[in-house]
Amino acid sequence: MSRRPTSSLAACVWVPLFPLRCEEARHEGLSAYPTALLAPDTTRKLWQVSPLARHAGVKPGMTVSQAIGLCPTLRLIEPDPVHYDERFSHLLSALSEVSPVVEPGELGLAYVGTDGLEGIFGSPGKILEAIRRTVGQSDGRTVRLGWGFGKFVAWVAASRSKPDEAVIVPVGSERKFLASQPIAVLPLDTDIHRRLRQLNIRTLGALAAIPEAAVTAQFGDVGKRLWRLAASRIAEPVAGRVTLEPIVVALTFFTPVSERELLVHSLEQLIARALNHPRRIGWRVHAVRLRADLEGGDVSENAGRGAACCAPTNRSWLVNVILKDPTADGDRIAAPLKVRLDQSPPTGAVERLVLEFTAFAPGTAELQLFARDAAAAARAGQQRALHHAAREVRMRVKRANLYHVIEVQPWSRLPERRYALIDYEP
Amino acid sequence: MVAPARAPLRTDRLRAVNEPRTVTVELHESGLMKVGRLGGRSVGNVEAILESWRIDDEWWRQPISRSYLELLLEGGKRVVVFQDLMTGLWFMQQP
Numbered sequence: 001m002s003r004r005p006t007s008s009l010a011a012c013v014w015v016p017l018f019p020l021r022c023e024e025a026r027h028e029g030l031s032a033y034p035t036a037l038l039a040p041d042t043t044r045k046l047w048q049v050s051p052l053a054r055h056a057g058v059k060p061g062m063t064v065s066q067a068i069g070l071c072p073t074l075r076l077i078e079p080d081p082v083h084y085d086e087r088f089s090h091l092l093s094a095l096s097e098v099s100p101v102v103e104p105g106e107l108g109l110a111y112v113g114t115d116g117l118e119g120i121f122g123s124p125g126k127i128l129e130a131i132r133r134t135v136g137q138s139d140g141r142t143v144r145l146g147w148g149f150g151k152f153v154a155w156v157a158a159s160r161s162k163p164d165e166a167v168i169v170p171v172g173s174e175r176k177f178l179a180s181q182p183i184a185v186l187p188l189d190t191d192i193h194r195r196l197r198q199l200n201i202r203t204l205g206a207l208a209a210i211p212e213a214a215v216t217a218q219f220g221d222v223g224k225r226l227w228r229l230a231a232s233r234i235a236e237p238v239a240g241r242v243t244l245e246p247i248v249v250a251l252t253f254f255t256p257v258s259e260r261e262l263l264v265h266s267l268e269q270l271i272a273r274a275l276n277h278p279r280r281i282g283w284r285v286h287a288v289r290l291r292a293d294l295e296g297g298d299v300s301e302n303a304g305r306g307a308a309c310c311a312p313t314n315r316s317w318l319v320n321v322i323l324k325d326p327t328a329d330g331d332r333i334a335a336p337l338k339v340r341l342d343q344s345p346p347t348g349a350v351e352r353l354v355l356e357f358t359a360f361a362p363g364t365a366e367l368q369l370f371a372r373d374a375a376a377a378a379r380a381g382q383q384r385a386l387h388h389a390a391r392e393v394r395m396r397v398k399r400a401n402l403y404h405v406i407e408v409q410p411w412s413r414l415p416e417r418r419y420a421l422i423d424y425e426p
Numbered sequence: 427m428v429a430p431a432r433a434p435l436r437t438d439r440l441r442a443v444n445e446p447r448t449v450t451v452e453l454h455e456s457g458l459m460k461v462g463r464l465g466g467r468s469v470g471n472v473e474a475i476l477e478s479w480r481i482d483d484e485w486w487r488q489p490i491s492r493s494y495l496e497l498l499l500e501g502g503k504r505v506v507v508f509q510d511l512m513t514g515l516w517f518m519q520q521p
Contacts, residue, residue: 068440406440408440413483414481414483414490415444415519415520416444416445419443420440420442420443421440421441421442421443
């Protein structure tokens with residue numbers, strides 16, 4: 001596995017309320033209404049709230065009944081974490097066209113390493129323009145951009161920026177820039193935030209003015225890190241994503257095989273083995289190569305690599321597939337390979353079948369919230385199964401009698417007030 | 427890519443769960459207690475009253491006063507009924 005590339009100069013790309021923006025992008029006109037996204041966990045409380053809903057007093061963490069009480073026209077949206085994962089993966093892929101060093105943060109937040117990009121794009125402003133153009137097609141209206149030395153400065157700059165105006169912090173002026181920023185930009189928990197406010201420390205400048213030892217004595221190692229961030233004593237570089245080495249699995253047949261069914265079965269076995277490879281955990285497969293050494297050919301290690309398809313002295317068969325949506329689902333990986341097996345099958349009996357996963361996409365960074373790839377894949381599979389089941393129900397009974405149970409007033413002494421049903425449309 | 431069929435959920439599409447269903451509760455002179463549905467269908471004869479409790483709530487707007495009974499019916503089925511003390515009507519509901 002190669003080393004992670006890093007970059008000291010960072011651009012921060014932030015799409016606030018990313019999941020909500022994803023929903024607005026696929027439901028035209030939704031942004032005109034007060035909307036709220038339900039939490040993806042079992043609490044069924046509100047997770048993200050649109051500015052219009054917030055204006056009506058609705059806040060994240062509220063129960064549905066509280067929110068409806070405040071805003072009767074509120075539109076509730078079931079969360080679709082798989083879709084948000086995919087959209088975020090697309091965003092990261094787009095950013096990697098600008099720089100090879102892209103580090104995902106939480107959902108909707110990413111850092112782009114810009115060391116050396118001056119030679120390509122020019123000034124930091126030009127680099128940010130290139131980033132805006134890249135993400136502009138999908139998130140251009142809502143993206144916030146900041147640039148600075150280290151991730152924290154870039155993040156604070158992005159949080160201060162406006163949708164059409166990036167904030168650039170010149171190298172050397174970080175401390176001056178940070179001094180006037182509110183302490184809320186620090187990665188604080190609510191308790192430390194409350195205590196700092198009680199101590200009348202409201203800006204990073206005020207925090208940095210206190211001796212480091214005093215802050216450490218009060219808040220421990222966490223406080224020490226916060227002080228160093230506030231005083232611009234540390235600048236964490238952007239750490240690019242690791243490029244995985246290909247995962248290769250192979251199957252050698254005792255007697256050469258030409259039956260399609262047997263080849264398909266072997267292919268499924270190989271995919272299952274490759275997916276179970278420890279290096280694959282946390283990654284989704286983006287590109288797959290399937291090759292076969294054919295009977296009578298040279299079965300050296302390099303056979304089949306490159307464009308050696310069906311060469312007379314080195315008989316082999318090769319298929320390269322780029323998956324449109326990276327996945328960790330065996331069936332989805334197998335589907336395009338089976339199609340190729342049907343359309344242009346090997347020209348002879350297969351002695352050895354080799355499967356390679358050659359490119360990967362991260363399980364995205366929602367991962368603190370939704371666990372890494374295995375869970376994401378399971379969720380995607382579950383979502384697909386639900387979708388199919390719902391479609392079947394609709395076909396049979398002409399309308400979808402599917403509902404989701406949500407908590408309304410779970411504390412109520414009156415049983416009928418505790419839960420409600422809401423239409424379920426996976 | 428085809429957009430998924432999911433649509434935003436409107437609050438007017440919320441449906442209540444576990445709404446009380448009207449039932450009849452008859453107490454015969456012999457002491458036999460029967461629970462029946464409105465159409466005349468019987469739910470069952472009561473073998474024992476397992477528990478009773480009362481809920482008084484929301485006195486500040488539309489007062490709610492209910493007397494709940496958890497009943498064991500012949501055959502072993504357990505049901506919960508309550509009498510709305512404001513109207514005198516009986517209802518069955520999951521606890």
